[in-house]
Amino acid sequence: MVASLNFRARHRRIGCARMLAAALIAGAAFAPLASQAADATPLKIGFIGTLSGPAGALGQDQYDAFMLAIEQKGGKLGGVPVQVVREDDQLKPDIGVQAAQKLIERDKVRIITGVTFSNVMMAIHKPITNAGVLLIGSNAGPAPLAGAGCSPWFFSTSWNNDELHEAGGQLATDLGYKRMVVMAPNYQAGRDAVAGFKRDYRGTLVDEVYTQVNQPDYSAEITQLQAAQPDAVYVFYPGGMGVNFVKQYRQAGLLGKIPLISVSTIDGTTLPALKEIAVGAITSSPYSPDLKNAENAQFVAAFSQKYKRLPSLYAAQSYDAANLIDAALTTVKGNTTDRQVLRQAIRTAKFQSVRGDFSFDTNQFPRAGFYRVDVVKAATGAAFETKGPIVAKIRNPLAQQCKMN
Template sequence: MKLQFKTAVCAAALTLSPLWAMAQQEPLKVGFIATLSGPSAALGQDMYDGFMLGIEQAGGKLGGREVEVLREDDQLKPDVAVQTVNRFIERDQVDLVGGVTFSNVMMAIAKPLVDSDTTFIGMNAGPAPLAGDRCAPNFYFASYQNDQQAEGVGKYATDQGYKNVYLMAPNYQAGKDAVGGFKRFFKGNIAGEVYTAVNQPDYSAEIAQLQAAAPDAVYVFYPGGMGINFIKQFRQAGLLGQIPLLSVSSFDGSTLPALKETALGAISGSFWGPDFDNKANQEFVQAFEKKYDRIPSQYAAQAYDAARLVDSALQKTAGDTKDKEAFRKALAQADFESVRGNFTFNKNGFPILDMFVFEVAKDAQGRVSHKTLSSALPGHPDSYVGTCPL
């Protein structure tokens, strides 16, 4: 009987060992970095709020492990971001780094992340080089590759029969990716291609130039405060409603609270909308609105998915991140219910996504939001994965 009792105890211990291991682990340290100040602070704040809601929805833990989030503002300054990430890695010894709002910041921190082999979970910025020849096995983007949304809008512009489209974006990596993606799928002529300074407040001169070009439509990429300033000035010039306005990451949940009716009728491309009717999204939107008293933006949705992604991977590794190969293999499986519906990683760590087109319109409660119009590019991979050596 003693032998049988000992065997039973051992069997029970083996069964409970993953749970026991989780209980013995130190809190999961996440170095969260985003733009949390200046004209684009709303983007980073939505990312943080979405990520923290994801942790809350998982019972305050990820993979059964307590979580310590170290939040830092990169101030949209690449040098500040590099210093912060080095501190995360060397002093704080984080288990993973996540976040990043802007692509110029992402490009700056890519090298220290790769050199240290630190696992990174992207929650917004998805610059083209990191999807192509500079892809890395420690990078997983729970967001998108910059060009993907723009490619969907380029396809939409072609389907609408627009012959001449005027393009505008800020002069940095994501702006160039957003223009390049649009041009890749638009089959008409480019009436003008203008790059403006990052966080430029006044677009009156550029708007006068585009008006003189008399395009069939205008396509812009102006995230955060840039989008607010641009569309207000576009409407003041009497052009909104006269010239179709197409965009990505310009008129969304992060900017619509400030724009309200000003943006009605604008077209936007994305892989997620607050009106998606899948269960995971309905639960997310309801919980976000209850907690933060506002409609979530795409930035919040991506970061919420990031928390669910990490949780799903840690469930498979019993909370362990030290075996990096096992943890990343679990991340690659993306075994979670995404708010966007379909979510599958490609070999470069970027997702294959269904791209949609939305109109800025009032929802059932009379609030200005996004209304899904159509599917543009279902099951769409990024355009750089073919050059990724992984």
Template sequence: MTMRAMRSIVLATLLLGGTAAAAPVRIGFLSTLSGPGAALGVDQYDGFMLAVDQENGRLGGVEVKILREDDEMKPEKGVQIARQLLDRDRVSIVTGIVFSNVMMAVHRPITSAKVFLVGSNAGPTPITGKGCSPYFFSTSWNNDQLHEAAGELANRMGVKRVYLLAPNYQAGKDAMEGFKRNYKGEIVGERFSAVNQPDYSVEIATVAAARPDAIYTFYPGGMGVNFTKQYQQAGLMTKIPMVSVSTIDGSTLPALGEVALGAVTSSPYAPDLDNAANREFVQAFRKKYGREPSLYAAQSYDAARLIASALRRTGGNVDDKAAFRAALKAADFQSVRGYFAFNTNQFPISPFYRVDVIKGRDGQAALASKGVIFERSRDSYAGECRMD
């Protein structure tokens, strides 16, 4: 073989290697994009894609390809799509997932394949403690943690007697347990509703009969819209105040409007949080989508920024699992929520806020932060987590 021929082969090999290295990092985006919970998933996707669009199709300077999939809030559908993303599409990262029943179904198939799963909403307790994985990171919260802040909020509001309401699935069960952990008053009753039921007349009648000081509700998505409207129509909103999490938020407020005025919520996020990352995010989200960002959009934007920070640190190399995990754990980005760091189980240490529904400057119902409940909230299960 001549020297010129050998040089040609070497050059061709280098060029091919460079092309392979430059291939986009494939990210599966799995969420609920149809049915009663679709508004939550759409906000998740829009928040994530805003970060991608801000980098012109890249994250952390690395080209990415986003594969968008709808789980329809069905665990079996979620597993089917997760396997498709792993086996056919060969994704390196999966993100999204709104509902805990879907997260419980897909968590093990994804993480056992040593593919990174970056959740931006659902945080069921079983995967926070003993079922944790080195391949799972969250930019949201453990489900209980979300409601522990609400229990403390109810204490500060002077609520002595409360009635609890939630849908009958993993996140609803976690909601009840989380609220009870910090609440110091009397639980006069609790009721689980069917997931996505449209009529809450029985629940409302039961609350009226129990006559608590307040109710505590966790009804995400369309469930929250239906319950809140029916509760207001029953004339109870002013008689028995509603404290809630993920019932009245940025995803449901547009459908509720003035019906939700006066409601008090506990939340990890509000559009008016005064930090540079959030101001930039809110302005960009409003400009691109023409609406206020919800906590689902904010948490998903954080997920994209987290992934971007890890890709930047590793130069886009996700195959070195230890290095990429270390880059994720560093959390080298500015969260729109304020302070953000990872606990030992790779769930966030972050603030929770009191967020009220008020009449905004434009006369429309708006979410307004009214102080911090916990500065640096840690979930209650990290001690049970033993990473492999």
């Protein structure tokens, strides 16, 4: 009898609980939209970058700057709470593809950003854009994706590889160097580097040298370029490759003897390791911490205070990516369900770039300038000093090959 009474009491409690749950669900269906927005789960944004190994500092700068922008906006972009799901591609295209698939299929992200190296970008670009997920790159800019291989679902806040090095070729020409050697690692961005440099360099290319990705020893190549006796050498060695090359170039007694011009070799991620070793080098860069604009001034101050280092171009471009997304989400009031509307909001977004004036070309790459930035002596051992623009905003020829709606 007691068991029977207990059963009936338990049954009444279960029935009441179900009625209460039904009432709550019915009430929620008629709740104001503002209440729904307040209780909304965060918008998931995927971040893929090279976060480990000799080049890990590049991806870390991208990630840190992106998160700084979100922190400054109270954990939101466009007034919408966001959750960033971070993935390390380890500079391996197959790992990058796995990370992209996880973000799309398991994490259900609406936007993916970051991407440090071009070989990874070439591998993940189609899987992401074919899935209709918006990809906003903040560093890697393979030339094919700026031309015939462009996609309406891919944007960049950096540059395409060709134009990055076209500026380097123009700088070498402006400096009057008639005979040069160019060196780069043998992967997509390295080959783009040489092609871009040759396009705007007006002198004679004595030799073009390709080395292995993450090669630690350049003594044989340095001996080879000494024998060539060029007026100057142009190199593209991002991350740890740049640290090793510049140290060995200095040890060989060449820095100051054969002028060194570089892109993405001596930058905010490598100068702390090089210090005075790099003094005297000349760089071509889309960004420098001493650029004179209000947005950059507050960014450098905030980044330096939080991370105890100066931001690099990788950080600057990723900070711009966060502010681009913020502006677009503001326009669509946080609604990401209509991809076409969101894409149009990104294309026309207005925000203050740390690089100065910013706008997209028809291929959805920036129309932004490049600067001559020298490495000079400073109290910390070395610092960057902007000497002025190399090229102003101009339309890159690759944009004409891009056909999209």
